[in-house]
Amino acid sequence: MSRNASRPRRATPRRTDPGRPQPGRAGTTSQEPERDLSAAPLYSPARVRDLLDRHGLKPTKSLGQNFLIDGNILRAIAEAGGAAPGVPVLEIGPGLGVLTREIASRGAQVTTLEKDERLRPVLAETLDGLDVQVVWGDALDFEYATLPQGTRVIANLPYYITGLLLSRFMRAPGIVSATVLVQKEVGQRLAARPGEENYGFLSAIAALYGSVQHVRDVPKGAFLPAPDVTSAVIRLDFDRSRAAPEPEFLAFVESALHHRRKTLRNNLRLTGMDGDAIDAALSAVNLRPDVRAEDVSLGDLRDMAVKLGVIR
Numbered sequence: 404m405s406r407n408a409s410r411p412r413r414a415t416p417r418r419t420d421p422g423r424p425q426p427g428r429a430g431t432t433s434q435e436p437e438r439d440l441s442a443a444p445l446y447s448p449a450r451v452r453d454l455l456d457r458h459g460l461k462p463t464k465s466l467g468q469n470f471l472i473d474g475n476i477l478r479a480i481a482e483a484g485g486a487a488p489g490v491p492v493l494e495i496g497p498g499l500g501v502l503t504r505e506i507a508s509r510g511a512q513v514t515t516l517e518k519d520e521r522l523r524p525v526l527a528e529t530l531d532g533l534d535v536q537v538v539w540g541d542a543l544d545f546e547y548a549t550l551p552q553g554t555r556v557i558a559n560l561p562y563y564i565t566g567l568l569l570s571r572f573m574r575a576p577g578i579v580s581a582t583v584l585v586q587k588e589v590g591q592r593l594a595a596r597p598g599e600e601n602y603g604f605l606s607a608i609a610a611l612y613g614s615v616q617h618v619r620d621v622p623k624g625a626f627l628p629a630p631d632v633t634s635a636v637i638r639l640d641f642d643r644s645r646a647a648p649e650p651e652f653l654a655f656v657e658s659a660l661h662h663r664r665k666t667l668r669n670n671l672r673l674t675g676m677d678g679d680a681i682d683a684a685l686s687a688v689n690l691r692p693d694v695r696a697e698d699v700s701l702g703d704l705r706d707m708a709v710k711l712g713v714i715r
């Protein structure tokens with residue numbers, strides 16, 4: 404991605420909180436009563452609407468732009484994510500800068516990736532005075548391997564790329580945790596164990612890289628505009644002392660869980676594997692020939708992969 408980074412200049416002393424609109428600025432006419440928003444926090448619906456109005460912006464659905472307007476949720480995410488003095492934090496999608504401000508004002512060293520260039524003037528206003536590096540471009544093009552050791556991801560993710568982003572975080576050796584807002588169903592899938600209703604590939608890779616904690620559910624009303632789905636804050640901790648799973652094993656697990664309700668045998672047959680070899684491996688690992696993929700533990704899948712010669 405273009406490392407077109409910008410760091411809002413450090414604050415010169417201000418009369419009011421940076422990002423606070425001056426009453427009666429652009430957007431009001433002499434006939435309209437002036438709204439004094441200076442006492443309202445940046446995340447309040449009135450301030451968020453005012454920011455959007457003054458900068459002539461409409462949230463873009465295709466970019467997953469649902470902005471947080473609930474102070475309790477903002478504080479809960481920053482807290483659960485471990486935002487603290489000196490901690491390197493990566494945020495995806497600062498939007499209007501509301502969560503970014505919450506994290507940076509706790510002293511964390513924030514790098515934030517934003518694709519929507521229309522937000523440049525907004526972030527210049529709302530992040531003024533904070534030590535935040537804004538990187539403009541697509542988060543899917545970012546080199547996550549370059550992040551420093553001990554990086555914590557804290558983000559209200561654009562939901563349309565949640566799975567892709569989580570898999571980038573898992574594979575980046577410097578990232579130790581990701582505390583993220585996701586769709587509630589995605590959170591349930593991440594936290595599910597073999598045999599549970601929502602267990603699938605996402606649950607398996609999360610478990611291969613570490614552990615998952617459900618922090619809290621988040622109602623639709625915590626966002627402006629309100630999304631169609633309920634959300635949840637999830638914290639993933641990555642255990643970097645473990646050897647990273649082999650790409651061949653990840654591909655095997657993905658194939659094994661491709662159709663969760665099918666038998667493991669049928670899923671593996673779909674990859675072109677020999678039926679007799681699969682039967683022999685199932686028997687050697689003491690699994691029933693008709694065991695369903697979603698009921699098989701990761702340990703048993705690893706043993707199967709070894710018996711089938713996928714990994715050593």
Ligand SMILES: C[S@@+](CC[C@H](N)C(=O)[O-])C[C@H]1O[C@@H](n2cnc3c(N)ncnc32)[C@H](O)[C@@H]1O
Nearest residue numbers: 469470471496497498517518519541542559561
């Ligand atoms: C759910 S909003 C979160 C905004 C803000 N952090 C908040 O909590 O109010 C998602 C943000 O991700 C940005 N975004 C969407 N797709 C992106 C991408 N591919 N790369 C970087 N940012 C992206 C959107 O423009 C938006 O600012």
